[in-house]
């Protein structure tokens with residue numbers, strides 16, 4: 237059969253048109269068969285198209301790329317369009333393959349590596365935003381604020397404790413109102429002569445009491461006072477001063493106070509001010525070793541050390557007490573420089589040989605060598621050890637280096653400095669070039685609380701042993717109060733010449749409203765719930781009320797062995813920041829500023845634990 241007979245629509249020379257009526261039945265059947273096969277083929281083709289939304293969008297819809305190419309330029313000819321389509325398809329295919337390869341790579345990575353990649357990308361973005369002008373604390377990266385748990389606490393169940401706690405709040409009100417009335421805006425109050433007082437530790441920065449007291453006002457729920465203090469910070473706290481300040485004091489009181497106020501209240505002004513001040517402190521690190529100067533002119537950025545410090549040395553307790561605040565400054569500003577500076581201090585220390593494993597109090601920032609070999613857990617050394625332990629706790633126990641440095645140092649202290657008196661009082665002596673001076677400072681009494689706080693993580697099976705040491709130090713420090721006439725502790729007490737826990741030198745008999753003994757009671761109470769710690773705290777409250785309270789606030793006294801107080805006429809800012817705060821917490825429930833969420837800086841300013849698994853929310857702890 238010729239093909240022509242099978243194709244009725246094929247024109248033949250002799251036939252002008254072909255009418256369906258003229259087909260035979262078999263022809264009609266073949267025609268129907270061919271037609272339905274054609275329809276089936278077209279319809280089926282749709283299902284064999286590639287399964288890609290990208291490709292489909294190019295086929296069924298006009299993507300913007302297709303649109304652009306078909307309407308512009310010399311390529312809009314038919315031939316050009318065809319070339320364009322090929323290039324487009326090739327590009328789409330390439331992108332598709334690249335995306336598949338990346339996804340495959342990602343799937344093969346460990347979760348940790350993926351997490352690190354995310355962190356690196358985030359740091360890059362933050363750094364770029366910092367580069368766009370976040371240098372003055374005014375242009376900080378956005379942070380969603382989440383208040384950590386326990387910022388305020390419930391009333392204690394027990395009526396006596398409730399009453400005592402209310403009494404401490406009343407004391408805070410008296411201290412604050414007096415400052416407000418007689419010294420508002422000055423650094424501290426002279427409660428007897430009733431006017432302002434400024435120590436040169438803060439240069440011409442003003443308002444130390446306001447910034448130091450902010451968090452105490454907040455946790456005691458004195459919100460009206462807190463708002464007045466916030467208003468002052470907003471309008472009057474000024475760091476643009478041409479004056480020399482103590483880097484350590486400004487850091488622990490101002491930076492620490494502002495950071496705590498931010499974490500408790502969420503008010504941006506505190507974050508901004510803390511970062512602004514932190515930036516101003518950075519030039520202190522411009523030394524050959526990166527060990528910071530003790531003193532810094534905030535305007536010129538020129539630093540120097542205390543003239544009395546062994547051969548121009550920096551002081552262990554000063555350069556070693558920046559870590560907690562600077563880690564938080566990096567988290568809140570997105571600027572890694574703060575953290576880098578304090579991590580470098582550790583590097584320098586870890587390269588040095590330590591006599592008997594001990595850290596001398598003096599280190600030369602130019603040579604990187606120790607100065608005089610004087611070791612103390614009191615003044616000049618104290619909070620360095622505290623910050624090693626707390627750096628580990630604040631890092632959610634990830635800072636293994638801080639942990640190791642702390643427990644190694646504590647072991648060396650136990651071996652070389654800790655002693656028991658004839659009548660069984662444990663004390664921590666001072667070490668001068670291998671010789672012991674059997675004296676313990678009021679400042680050293682914080683060590684009871686520190687050792688208790690670290691006991692749980694102690695290596696080996698030393699937890700119980702360290703808790704005992706902490707309890708013994710608390711007892712010794714209580715004795716130093718109990719053996720005075722005013723029932724307040726002397727600045728330093730001795731264990732030689734036939735005395736135990738008593739000050740023998742006139743210039744060591746004063747009490748300046750310091751917190752360390754009460755701080756240790758507070759930690760011991762939280763860890764043991766032994767009622768004696770609350771009783772000892774209450775004894776101190778009664779002595780403060782009887783001998784330090786005056787009409788215009790609270791004053792230190794010159795001699796705790798005298799029969800009546802001789803006032804020094806200073807209400808220290810740390811009385812509001814630390815002494816009254818630790819007393820209040822001693823009579824509060826444990827879920828108020830709980831230790832698993834908060835770490836106190838050395839001025840008792842609470843800073844939240846930085847959770848290792850909450851990388852995107854620096855101030856959220858739960």
Ligand code: DMJ
Pocket residue numbers: 619679750751752810814838839840
């Ligand atoms: C406070 O400023 C801090 O506790 C510091 O670490 C040492 N001493 C005073 C209070 O005594």
